[in-house]
Amino acid sequence: MRIRLEPRWTKRLLELPESGMGYQRVDIRLIDGRELKDVVVFNAEEIEVPDEFARTQIKDVRLHTA
């Protein structure tokens, strides 16, 4: 599912390069310690995550490096 990022993450992502036209591939670290690798953020403000992660809070977002 797609969730909207908090403005602070959007602000950070806008300082980082895109991975393609209109999107960024990122790794996210969650407050509960779990990590999601290589997920897509659209327009620096919406992120596609599995449903089970919909309610968890993000601790950090970094660009995914292959």
Place this chain on the structure above:
Amino acid sequence: MLRLTDSNTRALLAQPESGMGYQVVEATLSDNKTKRGVAYNAELLLFEEEPRRIMLSTPYLRLLESARSAAGEIKSLRVISRATVTTLSAREPSGSAVHKKAGPAKDGPKEKTKADEVFKRFSAYPNDRRVASDGSLLSGTYATTEEDARNVKTGKDAVARYALPDLAPASNVFTVRPNKDTDIQRGIVEPAFGQPGGGVEVIFTNGTQPKTVTGPMKIPDE
């Protein structure tokens, strides 16, 4: 679009794939001319100048059934190394093809824009966040060349050609006119997210200057 013969298929199966399920090929035709295209599943050949959007809108088996047979039309098929694929959609103003190494823009050489060069950015979002309020592009923003954008008639075409992960049609088109000598890297979009790619992509590594972006103009979704 041609349905390849058993002989064509055997010849392709003896050569490596260019990506999962497809081969970028050069076909020598019965009149000894050569044409480039993509062979899907070693059985269906779509020439470079043919629109790929049909692959999105029509089930593959139906395409295969309806395609004209290649019998008597193709003398040979050769898989082209990805490193030497020529981008025929990218042309100099003189009309001569630019020989580009296939590969994503992030791996492309660092270049400078020429005077009056124009680029396009296709976006699913009219409020594209990479377009700043002063009419500049942020650092690390992708676009395509004006020439390559001519291959895109709909937002769904853009999704396919630029291998975008968001299936929402990228129907908002921004026009970018950077100053001469703006830093860019050019490349070819690789297949990704189930999309064929193949378009020209450009990264504005340090963004563009204020008042260089206009739009968006809306094109049809499909």
